[in-house]
Amino acid sequence: MRTQTSTSTIDPPVTSTQATTRGQDIGLLALRLTVxxxxxxHGAQKLFGWFGGGGLDGTAAFLGQVGYSPAKLFAVITGVTELGGGMRPAVASVVVGLGAGAVTLLVKT
Structure with a gap:
């Protein structure tokens, strides 16, 4: 008599990237765009005076007042860091969203 041995496979654990849902993806996109x-x-306020900000001179005056020297250099660094750092997630989110939309269109056709 011959016995059959059953070989059961155990699925690997689901990772967090596999478990995300469309709602979570949209929520993360909205959060990244907002932040x-x-x-x-905030960077535009410091560099250009937009949205009621003090501009580069106002930012430099504030930084000089609290003890940063050279204040103008730190004002530029602060403004560029915020402006550039804010653009990265916003631009990346838009590019990923557009890319996902393009792939969806290609798959449907």
């Missing part, structure tokens, strides 16, 4: 745009606006 990115807030940082861009």
């Amino acid at each position: 990115g745009l807030l940082l861009v606006a």
Whole structure:
């Protein structure tokens, strides 16, 4: 008499990237865009005086007042860091979203 041995395979654990849902993806996109745009606006306040900001001179005056020297250099560094840092997640999210949309269109046709 011959016995059959059953070989059962155990599925690997589901990783967090596999478990995400469309709602989570949309929520993360909205969060990244919001935070990115807030940082861009804050950097634009420091560099250009937009949105009621003090501009480069106002930022340099504030930084000099609290003890940073050279204040103008730190004002530029602060503004560029916030403006650039805010653009990265916002731009990356838009590019990923557009790429996903393009792939979806290609798969459907």
